[in-house]
Amino acid sequence: MTRQGRSERTRHALIRSAAQSFDERGYVQAKLSTISAGAGVSTGALHFHFDTKAAVAAAVEAEATRTLYAFARTVQRQSPNALQALIDTTHVLAQQLSGDVVVRAGFRLNCQAAHRSGADLRLRWHACVTDLLTRARTQGSLAPDLPVAEPAGSIVGATVGFEVLAREDRSWLSAPSVTGLWQSLLPLLVVDASKRPEPSGTHPLTRVQHQNDGSPDRPTTR
Structure with missing residues (x-):
C-alpha cells in the first residue's frame, strides 16, 4: 500500500472511531485519546490529520x-x-x-x-x-x-x-x-x-x- 493509501485508510479509521465515540458519549465527553485508540493509531497520528476535536467532528x-x-x-x-x-x-x-x-x-x-x-x-x-x-x-x-x-x-x-x-x-x-x-x-x-x-x-x-x-x-x- 502506498503512503497516500495508508494515510487515507488511517483518516477513514479515525472518522469511524470518532463517530462511534460521539454516538456513544456525545461531543463533549468524547476524548481524542479514545478516538485514536479506537482507530488503532497514536494521538500524534490523529493530530497529523486533525488539529482539534472540532475538526474531527466536522469530518464526521x-x-x-x-x-x-x-x-x-x-x-x-x-x-x-x-x-x-x-x-x-x-x-x-x-x-x-x-x-x-x-x-x-x-x-x-x-x-x-x-x-x-x-x-x-x-x-x-x-x-x-x-x-x-x-x-x-x-x-x-x-x-x-x-x-x-x-x-x-x-x-x-x-x-x-x-x-x-x-x-x-x-x-x-x-x-x-x-x-x-x-x-x-x-x-x-x-x-x-x-x-x-x-x-x-x-x-x-x-x-x-x-x-x-x-x-x-x-x-x-x-
Missing part, C-alpha cells in the same frame, strides 16, 4: 452528508415517480441513521448548532421533501386541494422525530415504522387508492432494510 459531519446525498441521488434517479421517490428516500434515510454510525453521529452533530460545520441537514431535508411533493403535484399524484407545505412539515417532523426517539429505541428507525407513517399519510395525499404508491418502498435499497439492520454498501459518489 461531512462524511455523513456525502453519504446521505449519494443515497438520495441514487434513489431519486431510479424511483418511478416523485411520490414513490420520496417514500423510498425516507426508508433509506431511516436505514442509514440506524445502521451507519458515521451517518448517525454526523446527523446528530449537524442538528446541534454549536457543532454544525456545514449546511443544516434538516433544512436541506425539508427542501428535498417540498421539492418532491411539488413534483408529485405536477405529475398529478397529489390530492388537488392539499397545500404542499402541510404534508412536507408532517413528513419532516416525523422522520426527524424518529431519529430522536431512536436514541433510546432503535425500532423507531425500522422499516415497519416508516411504512406505518406512509400508510397513515397516503390516504390524505392520494385520494384514489388504486394510484397510491407502495408505502414499504420499491427501490432495491429499501428492500435491504427489510432484510437486515445493517447498512448496505455505499453507492459511488462519482
Whole structure:
C-alpha cells in the first residue's frame, strides 16, 4: 500500500472511531485519546490529520452528508415517480441513521448548532421533501386541494422525530415504522387508492432494510 493509501485508510479509521465515540458519549465527553485508540493509531497520528476535536467532528459531519446525498441521488434517479421517490428516500434515510454510525453521529452533530460545520441537514431535508411533493403535484399524484407545505412539515417532523426517539429505541428507525407513517399519510395525499404508491418502498435499497439492520454498501459518489 502506498503512503497516500495508508494515510487515507488511517483518516477513514479515525472518522469511524470518532463517530462511534460521539454516538456513544456525545461531543463533549468524547476524548481524542479514545478516538485514536479506537482507530488503532497514536494521538500524534490523529493530530497529523486533525488539529482539534472540532475538526474531527466536522469530518464526521461531512462524511455523513456525502453519504446521505449519494443515497438520495441514487434513489431519486431510479424511483418511478416523485411520490414513490420520496417514500423510498425516507426508508433509506431511516436505514442509514440506524445502521451507519458515521451517518448517525454526523446527523446528530449537524442538528446541534454549536457543532454544525456545514449546511443544516434538516433544512436541506425539508427542501428535498417540498421539492418532491411539488413534483408529485405536477405529475398529478397529489390530492388537488392539499397545500404542499402541510404534508412536507408532517413528513419532516416525523422522520426527524424518529431519529430522536431512536436514541433510546432503535425500532423507531425500522422499516415497519416508516411504512406505518406512509400508510397513515397516503390516504390524505392520494385520494384514489388504486394510484397510491407502495408505502414499504420499491427501490432495491429499501428492500435491504427489510432484510437486515445493517447498512448496505455505499453507492459511488462519482
